[in-house]
Amino acid sequence: MEQIGQMRQGKKKPSKYPDEIRTQAVEMFFTSRKEFKTRTSCAEHIASLLGLGSKETLLNWVRQAEIDDGRRDGVSTSETEEIRRLRRENAELKRANGILKAASSFFAAELDRPLNR
Numbered sequence: 001m002e003q004i005g006q007m008r009q010g011k012k013k014p015s016k017y018p019d020e021i022r023t024q025a026v027e028m029f030f031t032s033r034k035e036f037k038t039r040t041s042c043a044e045h046i047a048s049l050l051g052l053g054s055k056e057t058l059l060n061w062v063r064q065a066e067i068d069d070g071r072r073d074g075v076s077t078s079e080t081e082e083i084r085r086l087r088r089e090n091a092e093l094k095r096a097n098g099i100l101k102a103a104s105s106f107f108a109a110e111l112d113r114p115l116n117r
Contacts, residue, residue, distance in 0.1 A: 017052070025050055025058050026065045 015022070028046050036042035043055035043062070052058055067074035075083075 017057075021050060021052075022061050025052065026061050029058060029062050 025046055028049075029042060032046065033039065033042050036045065039059065039062075040055060043058045046052075047055045047058045063072065063074075064077060066072035068076050068078075
């Protein structure tokens with residue numbers, strides 16, 4: 001229930017793995033990459049050592065780390081968070097605009113009505 005509330009508030013859902021595991025796995029990948037023929041075989045080995053669900057999970061983390069470090073093109077984590085924040089802010093401003101438009105229409109209609117005396 002709490003996760004649903006967090007997602008409605010624009011917060012991302014909690015990760016299945018703690019940040020420490022993610023950081024450790026990515027570091028292990030970069031340090032041991034040269035020992036393996038392919039990135040996939042390296043990811044498979046580390047994922048099995050750390051009990052990760054799949055090698056794709058680790059490869060996604062590695063890809064994002066490479067983007068964040070500037071070694072690969074893509075949208076960095078900080079840029080993604082900024083986009084999310086701006087989208088939330090934009091939605092909030094649209095809601096406020098809608099309320100103001102409705103209120104101004106209401107008061108304009110009130111001013112147009114003739115006074116009954």
